[in-house]
Amino acid sequence: MLEILPKEIPVPKLHHYLLGSIGPRPIALASTVDRDGNKNLAPFSFFNVFSANPPILIFSPARSGRTNSLKDTFNNVKEVPEVVINVVTYGISEAVSLASSPYPPGVSEFEKSGLTPLASHLIKPFRVKESPVQFECKVNDIIALGTEGGAGNLVLCEVLKIHIDPSVLDESGMVDSLKLDLVSRMGADWYCRADRNSMFEIKKPITTCGIGMDSLPKDILESSILTGQDLARLAGITELPNETEVNEHKLLELSDYFLAHSDNFEALETSLHRVAKELLKENKLEEAWMTLLSINH
Numbered sequence: 001m002l003e004i005l006p007k008e009i010p011v012p013k014l015h016h017y018l019l020g021s022i023g024p025r026p027i028a029l030a031s032t033v034d035r036d037g038n039k040n041l042a043p044f045s046f047f048n049v050f051s052a053n054p055p056i057l058i059f060s061p062a063r064s065g066r067t068n069s070l071k072d073t074f075n076n077v078k079e080v081p082e083v084v085i086n087v088v089t090y091g092i093s094e095a096v097s098l099a100s101s102p103y104p105p106g107v108s109e110f111e112k113s114g115l116t117p118l119a120s121h122l123i124k125p126f127r128v129k130e131s132p133v134q135f136e137c138k139v140n141d142i143i144a145l146g147t148e149g150g151a152g153n154l155v156l157c158e159v160l161k162i163h164i165d166p167s168v169l170d171e172s173g174m175v176d177s178l179k180l181d182l183v184s185r186m187g188a189d190w191y192c193r194a195d196r197n198s199m200f201e202i203k204k205p206i207t208t209c210g211i212g213m214d215s216l217p218k219d220i221l222e223s224s225i226l227t228g229q230d231l232a233r234l235a236g237i238t239e240l241p242n243e244t245e246v247n248e249h250k251l252l253e254l255s256d257y258f259l260a261h262s263d264n265f266e267a268l269e270t271s272l273h274r275v276a277k278e279l280l281k282e283n284k285l286e287e288a289w290m291t292l293l294s295i296n297h
Helices: 010-022 074-081 092-101 109-113 226-235 243-253 253-261 264-281 286-297
Strands: 028-033 039-044 047-052 055-059 080-089 133-142 153-162 183-185 191-193
Touching: 028 055, 028 074, 039 074, 039 092, 039 109, 055 074, 055 080, 055 133, 074 080, 074 153, 080 153, 092 109, 153 253, 226 264, 226 286, 243 253, 243 286
Parallel strands: none
Antiparallel strands: 028 039, 028 080, 047 055, 055 153, 080 133, 133 153, 183 191
16 A cells, blocks of 8 residues: 655645545535625535535535635625525536636626626525535635645635526436536546436345344355455345245246256356356345345355
8 A cells, every 4th residue: 555644745636636536525615705796617526515504514615725816606605695505417417617717806606607697695605506516605614724835724614595406406406416416526627427327225224223234144154255244235125035935036036057067066156156146246235135045055
């Protein structure tokens, strides 16, 4: 392993390691105004949601690593402590990148990027019409993390009003991640797109506890077919199928495998582990377990 002490390498290199390793990072397209009402728009990937009650978003306009200068967004929220956080979708990603250009103070990134300003209802900064979710926020606090180039400034924003385009909602009125089509930042010039090809589902164990890795049988733990990810998935089941279920599954679904490998247990085990792996890919956890347990029934 490469071992690095942050204070012993140049800040630009440290910045590269941090941003190249930590991602994908959501993007806040922050809209602010200065005391004269000049519009500013800038994206920040040092951003996330940190509380629901109260609803708090935090983003960080860092000091320039080259010049140690402060960003217009930072100066604006000091003068007018309000901001609209607009989410960034694939459809506006090029315009958002253009808005990140180092235009001088007073130049409107709305005009430069072609994005459309919409008047907010409760605060002075403008929303971005093309963004499907917009958060009108007041700035509760700004926490400086340092005074040298590369130091962040945490802007703590309390959400006052949310605007959501109905086209990104599902039948139950909740945000549909597939319809939203968000993008996020990686290192260097790379982004990620949150579409069906890049997303996968893992049911959250909010009210249930899986049996755990320590409860997996030795032959499954030592499988040459199942990966650590597969094993963790198996360990997430709350209760193993009973013997009757396993025997029925063996008879109805797996009889051909047992007939084909009746004289070769090793080949049978390998085949059934492969079947279980495919079932896990299809989110069929119970069937995968019944397949694995059938070997010893």
